[in-house]
Amino acid sequence: MAVHFLHTSDWHLGQLFYNYSRHYEHEQFLAWLLKQIKQKQPHALLIAGDIFDVINPSSQAQKQLYQFLADAHALAPHMQTLMIAGNHDSGYRIEQVEPLLEKFNTKAVGIIHWNADKTLNTERLILPIYDASEKIVAWCVALPFLRPAEITGFNEHTSDNQSAIEYVHQSLIAEAQRRKTPEQALIVMSHAHMQGGEESDSERRIVIGNQEALPTDLFTDAIDYVALGHLHKPQKVQHAHIRYSGSPIPLSFSEINYQHQVIEAWIHPTLNEQRFRYEVLAIPRSIQLHRISGELEQVMQQLKALPQGEINDSEQREYVDVEYHSTTPPPLDLRQQIELALPANRYRLLRICRKHTSQHADDAQHSKIDLAPPTPEQLFSTLWDKMGFEHDDVVEHDFLTLLHDAEQLQQQQKTGL
Structure with missing residues (x-):
């Protein structure tokens, strides 16, 4: 008998998109997912981490998750929901409501559990998947995001992060192999950055230099499917059965062209072909989402060409990101100009970014050998970028105004006025 499951991840419930709530978008996704569950009646739903966007999610985001679990259980009582914590989640938080989760046939693994003798607690990390007759059809190794503090220093095999990661994977997979029968499938669910995975701008770097990326050879040939979370682009990693499902909604404008999806999978353990x-x-x-870019005149034309028609509910209005190219500072009423160019009551203007373009092709080369001290404007821009803030024309205008006032005051002091 085949084990049938759905694989999803990186919901990021509670995310604020340039201070706008994504609650409506998540509600639409979850309603769609409930329809899939009702129609397909899988054995399991695998949620591979980053359920919430922040470690301390809002009550609204938590209610959204638990209402979904209740609704899913009502539609498919035999289906098990298995979820793990990602780097955005609090592992302790998602485990502390275990009595509630049991009512919805749900299990959550938030942290790596250890026994008193410093061995892995495999009972909490290797989960059975049942069919409607309560027969085990698969085993799932549940690996939440592996934080060094939670896996290092427990025994001689965990002296450093790399050896601890290898020990955890090898121990759990070997134990799962001992438990399974030839008729049962073996699944690994993990929230990790795998080597060869393609990132977007919205993924948080955990270790500088990509040192946290894991090799796929951690997964032995005995594993039928690896359900990954963390990277937001749906993709396979070297093998068709090692996959990221990706996020269900675009979490940044870098994901505007992603084909967001849930993976529906079947494993036939006894078949050699089409297993x-x-x-x-x-x-x-x-x-x-609409990304508008070009010279300022081109931007205005693109804005005016966007689809018309009002959207009454402000939470359902479409997003607009503007990047204009210019060699000169912005006009003081630029935002007002852009808002007037947009069709009324349909869009939310998230950001206006100016990309400075040189008037001469060799300006960049000249700037490399310019030994003049930096201007206050250059210092401010450099510090602003280093602090990780995005360009803001209003802030830039306010700074230039303050700088002008300071220069006038300094000139008055020099002249004795």
């Missing part, structure tokens, strides 16, 4: 197969369930996008 594993999958289908992509495309998630409809509930709110469109």
Whole structure:
């Protein structure tokens, strides 16, 4: 008998997108997912981490998760929901409501558990998946995001992070192999950055220099499927059965062209051919994103050409990001100009970014050998960038105004006025 499951990850419930709530978009995704569950009746739903966007999610975001779990259980009582903590989640938080989760046939693994003798607590990390008749059809090794403090220093095999990661994977996979029968599938669910995975701008770097990326050879040939979370682009990693499902909604404008999806998979453990197969369930996008770029005149033309028609509910209005190219500072009423160019009551203007362009092709080369001390404007811009803030024309205008006032005051003091 085949084990049938859905694989999703990186919901980031509670995310604020330039201070705008994504609650409506998540509600639309979860309603769509409930329809898939009702129709397909899988054995399991795998949620591979980053359930919430922050470690301390809002009550609204938590309610959204638990209402979904209740609704899913009502639609498919035999289905098990297995979820792990990602780097955005608090592992302790998602485990502390275990009695509630049990009512919805749900299990959560937030942290790596250890026994008193410093061995891994495999009972909490290797989870059975049952069919409707309560027969075990698969085993799932559940690996939350591996923080060094939670896996190092427990025994001679965990003296450093790399050896601890290898020990955890090898121990759990070996134990799962001992438990399974030839008729049962073996699945690994992990929230990790795998070597060869393609990132977007919205993924948080945990270790500088990509040192946290893990090799796929941690997963032995005995594993039928690896359900990954962390990277937001749906993709396979070297092998068709090692996959990121990706995020269900675009979490930054760098993900505007992603084909967001949930993976529906089947494993036939007793077959040699077509042992594993999958289908992509495309998630409809509930709110469109528009990235506008070019010279200022081109930007205005593109804005005016956007689809018309009012959207009454402000939470359902489409997002607009503007990047204009210019050699001169922005006009003081630029934001007002852009807002007037946008069709009324349909869009939310998230950001206006100016990309400075040189008037001469060799300006960049000249700037490399310019030994003049930096101007206050250059110092401010450099510090602003180093602090990780995005360009803001309003802030720039305020700074230039203050600088002008300071220069006038300094000149008055010099002349004795």
